[in-house]
Amino acid sequence: MSQGIDPRTGEPVGPEVPDSSAEGVSEAVARAQECAQWLADLPHTRRAGLLRALATALREDESALVRLADAETGLGEPRLTGELARTAAQLDMFADVLDDGAFCEAVIDHADPRAVPPHTDLRRVLAPLGPVAVFAASNFPFAFSVAGGDTASALAAGCPVVVKAHPSHPGLSVRIAELLADALAGAGAPRGVLAVVHGHEAGELLVTDPRITAVGFTGSTRGGRALFDLACSRPDPIPFYGELGSINPVVVTEAALERRGDEIAAGLAGSFTLGAGQFCTKPGAVFVPAGRGFGDQVAEAVSAAEAAPLLNARIRDGYVTGVAALGDVPGVKTLLSARGGAGYCVRPAVLAVDAQVFTEQADVLAEECFGPCTLIVEYAGADELAAALAVLPGSLTGSLHAEPTEPGAAGLLAALRRRVGRVIFNGWPTGVAVTWSQHHGGPWPSTTVPLHTSVGATAVRRFLRPVTYQDVPGELLPAALREDNPLGIPRRVDGVLIGGRSQG
Amino acid sequence: MSQGIDPRTGEPVGPEVPDSSAEGVSEAVARAQECAQWLADLPHTRRAGLLRALATALREDESALVRLADAETGLGEPRLTGELARTAAQLDMFADVLDDGAFCEAVIDHADPRAVPPHTDLRRVLAPLGPVAVFAASNFPFAFSVAGGDTASALAAGCPVVVKAHPSHPGLSVRIAELLADALAGAGAPRGVLAVVHGHEAGELLVTDPRITAVGFTGSTRGGRALFDLACSRPDPIPFYGELGSINPVVVTEAALERRGDEIAAGLAGSFTLGAGQFCTKPGAVFVPAGRGFGDQVAEAVSAAEAAPLLNARIRDGYVTGVAALGDVPGVKTLLSARGGAGYCVRPAVLAVDAQVFTEQADVLAEECFGPCTLIVEYAGADELAAALAVLPGSLTGSLHAEPTEPGAAGLLAALRRRVGRVIFNGWPTGVAVTWSQHHGGPWPSTTVPLHTSVGATAVRRFLRPVTYQDVPGELLPAALREDNPLGIPRRVDGVLIGGRSQG
Structure with a gap:
């Protein structure tokens, strides 16, 4: 059980939220897995529409959400209003990344009998990993929590998400989960695209569930290391993207x-x-x-x-x-x-x-x-x-x-x-812009994998893996790889980048 | 100690190669670390020149190398001649990737006070991780060994490499190490850019050395898992890119x-x-x-x-x-x-x-x-x-x-x-082309990290991490991020891809 506490007084605030049962966690993951193919197959622009619907839902409930967040975190309404705006803008940015299309890194090499070694038709694109677990942080109840960057980037990648809520703002987490579920249903998404679970045990169950394919985490070095070790010790280890401690x-x-x-x-x-x-x-x-x-x-x-x-x-x-x-x-x-x-x-x-x-x-x-x-x-x-x-x-x-x-x-x-x-x-590190160029990551212990970022456009890459199609007929190829480029996205074809604006 | 065995007869062949001592391994890593900054700072086109020099060295010694490889592996001269050509071509391909320049993913976002949240000047580029350990495989004595894909892609990324030789072809490994060392010296590289060590213990020392920043491995599921666990259990875990078993x-x-x-x-x-x-x-x-x-x-x-x-x-x-x-x-x-x-x-x-x-x-x-x-x-x-x-x-x-x-x-x-x-x-999986679009990877246990490939242009990404420069004056920026684009590479500027050929 978790309950919010007003940090200004130390007094309980908001509803008591029960821990999720093992069955509840398993059901959430099962539903995520059931809709994984639906989400993966959804055209990029429709996936962008889902993200924008989530952004709109947050903005429409702004004042109530900010009040709820303030009661449980004591971070103050001005800061929280800004954080909510940033969180909504982050969802919109990932929608823009989807519309742009370069994120899926489509590459086409036509057959070349003169190459060393010779090769047939090869086409590469990034595809979603599958259901992702996200651990919310306490210090950003919007931007690094249920609707935060890990969730937004995993959904943008086409991966259903199960969030483990942070016990410091359980009331807010429940409310945002409801809001987002309604927004997703309204946009035509099946149940299972996004779920929220509660409790320490729920978190460990997620990391060890064979259907979970990757984990995003923001929190302490000690807690993150324990979950990282759990992810690595699975029979089939999965990527664990943890943001731990940083001295800056x-x-x-x-x-x-x-x-x-x-x-x-x-x-x-x-x-x-x-x-x-x-x-x-x-x-x-x-x-x-x-x-x-x-x-x-x-x-x-x-x-x-x-x-x-x-x-x-x-x-x-x-x-x-x-x-x-x-x-x-x-x-x-x-x-x-x-x-x-x-x-x-x-x-x-x-x-x-x-x-x-x-x-x-x-x-x-x-x-x-x-x-x-x-x-x-x-x-x-x-x-x-x-x-x-x-x-x-x-x-x-x-x-x-x-x-x-x-x-x-x-x-x-x-x-x-x-x-x-x-x-x-000649500046200060606090304040992390949400841009194409942002990198919010670094060598251990600041993150568990220095190659990746939890903020900025390339955060989607954590939840995507390459698939190459060899000699696959056009009608069986994903749209991003069809010869006539029906999505109109930037691609590399026979070694040449196509689709950008010309230089100079 | 290792010695080649002619698999056709079971008889020893070639020199006895002693295992590297712990001091020897430590010295190799120390030299790698000493030249890491030199290699990182080397302009892309000059790094491409190093790779082409290695390719040339392999080609010039083709017949002697193929004979040596055949004696220790029994794979036959026709296949080995083809494999050497492919290995040299792979080094050339990574040189092309460097000349192209897109691999470093330069992104520039100029200051934007109207963004949510507002941001100052931010510029992102990929930078080398540092010294990399590579474990050679037995089944491709050229293409997945001392001068193989892991080595080529790590050097292309700007990372010095220490290879742990495979004990099934120690004589060939020693000879190729000499050849490459000469070629690197001839191209003006300091000692330490590439070293080869021998013996099981040397491998474990590499994976746990605090100066090693990533590992590439091709081999059995059992051996790979043991080294993966070692890399993950470090006080500062490092990426371990293992290609293990695959049923295809x-x-x-x-x-x-x-x-x-x-x-x-x-x-x-x-x-x-x-x-x-x-x-x-x-x-x-x-x-x-x-x-x-x-x-x-x-x-x-x-x-x-x-x-x-x-x-x-x-x-x-x-x-x-x-x-x-x-x-x-x-x-x-x-x-x-x-x-x-x-x-x-x-x-x-x-x-x-x-x-x-x-x-x-x-x-x-x-x-x-x-x-x-x-x-x-x-x-x-x-x-x-x-x-x-x-x-x-x-x-x-x-x-x-x-x-x-x-x-x-x-x-x-x-x-x-x-x-x-x-x-x-309607084709067969054996034979792996070396192209921009190739993906040689997959979910566990075929690889330890499904996001990455050990063959093809994007193999370099395993050894690069993003760095973002905030408000850094032009004269202190890396060349890839300077306003006037002195390298002439494709970049994303204020959200727009610049540098590719236009669509259609």
Whole structure:
């Protein structure tokens, strides 16, 4: 059983939601499997229509959904209104990706007896994997939950989805599941395209169900690793796309600090406390030149901040004990300690350490601490900085504050690039745009598979696999591969890309 | 220590090759890591030049290499000459992929304050993962070994490679390693771009080395699974691209059997005995209408075949005991038994079973038996066939022999498509063309990751990960993402594909 708790008060809110039974989970997967072929065969443009119907359903219920989400998450109505708009826009973007058609990567090679080795007619296209399990996150009750990016991209790929709801917003999850089910039925989809299940056991049943073909997950490193291990230990292992912990390093050069120190301190204060520090892209380690009082400046900037609610008791406890544990490491100074408030409310914390200590104890100091805290790492010279960057674990993002023309900028950017999925110049990592070019992923532990993204157009690729058709007659080919290109999509034919706008 | 054995005689041939020491393996990985940035930074066209230099080196030494390979594998000079040509052509193809430039998937989204949510300048490109370990296979001493597809695609992606040589052709592996090292040095590459190590322990050391970022493997399900588990159990799991066992189902319809029964029997006889049945795409289960004597016809066609050598004692023993074990399953008839000869030579075997028995005992009967044997599965009606196809494990290929206009053809093709990576119409799966459209992969156990291929242009993608650059000034961007497109490659800009030939 799960029930929402208002994090501002710690009091229960909304309905009690029972855990799904094993039979309930199995039925949801069975229905997903039954409609998998229907969804796979649906023309791209009609699949796009389903996604747009979901976006419309979210927008039409905006104010009620935002109120519900706010009661269970305490994230505040302005932020949640923006998040809902972004979630709807994300569904629309995947509809655009389907209309564009390049996502299915149609390739045609006509028979060529002179090739080495010679070959007959070969045509390749991406096809959906089958039913997908999605684990919702607590920190984005819209954008990384029931109707979030994993669900949207799996449906766009043509895969039915069973979502394991997050217990921190069960009431909202139930309501969105109803809304989406109605919208799908209204658009002519069979039951089974999307289902939501509840409870820890339901999640494990999904990952080990032989009919589930892939998993999307956003959450903690510990929880994600356990499910990753479960997926890998199946008799038939399946891809597990987990977004786990990320420290999101920021590097500030001497020149940047000199020219824009106040602005950078203010920017950092805003970024690491945004959403009470509950962003997977929160800057958790900030490398600055030693002896400039940057840490004190940041602590000063947030010292008057009001206490803000964390999402649940586990996250609040993890934050308070995590900050205390960091502060206990010899060499770490606590510039501003984590203080609690009513409900799950806490205040920001700032810690500082020398780069040499950070490098030596990176296994402890470079671990993500979820919530509004950041660690200022003071470096004395380029070598100390390079040594510290070399021991960083993989992260979703890395940010560089530098002057574009300083000689060291290229090297620092390259050092960050090796450890992260997105590099940011003179900006902050929080806030993840939903675009063709977005990459929200990175080396372990930030994600379990560094090749993939959970945000942006290419997120669909996680749920697609190639199929090549050899000498298959036209009438038996999928539309994307027919000679006359009835879908009008971009393709590569005999090695030449066809369908783009010409260069220059 | 490993030494080649002439499979025709069982006698040792060529030099004794010592196993690599743990220090030797570590040094090879260290050198790979040292040159990773050099290789990543090398312009695409220069990386293409390296690959072409390797192709040229192989071609220039053709006759000596083929002789060496034949002595250790017994595959015969004509086949090996063809395989070497194909291996060189594969290196050239990846060079073409680099020259084309689309493989790096450059995407640019200019800042858009009106987007939901608004975004600044974002640019995405694929970047190499880092040092890659490649496990060579026994059955293709050129095409899936030291200079094979995994090595070629990893180098094309910009990743240094450490190959774990296959102990069935150690002399050839040493010679090719020397050749390639000379060619790379001649082309200006630092030591470390490509190394070869030997011995079982060396393989495990590679998979668990923290500097190795991905693994390519071709081999048995048992060996592949053990290494897959090792890769997944690392503190930082890495992608493991394994090609394991595949049964490669073939379906023959009533109409096709009636019109072309003799031709199909002859085709099958040729396909399952090609290379002594040591192709990963060998047709291992053939579904035919019951009661037509198709199995006897196939057995008759191969009954006079000369004994052909298998690659090594392990494969020979596995073949002989595997065929006997299949024949012992109640309901299975042995139409032609596996008979041995000199050295590791064996003769083809043909077995037959009713579809109902096959369906009930698919866990035993649908497992790959490596070598020149095939199982004829007789079905009585569409329902029995459908039930049997539904329990098939994942395979690299599935073939359908049918009349294009028969009403059931589309459904059978779809049923095969769900279980395989390549569907073939009125043809045979053996022989894998090296093209843009090729897909050599499939659901577990045929591969460990169904999204990827080990043959064809998109094989490079296994060793690349996306990186997004946010607001990075032009002078600090990689060439592929600069505003003026100095590489002249196809890109997606603000949602529009640019650079292909126009449609129609």
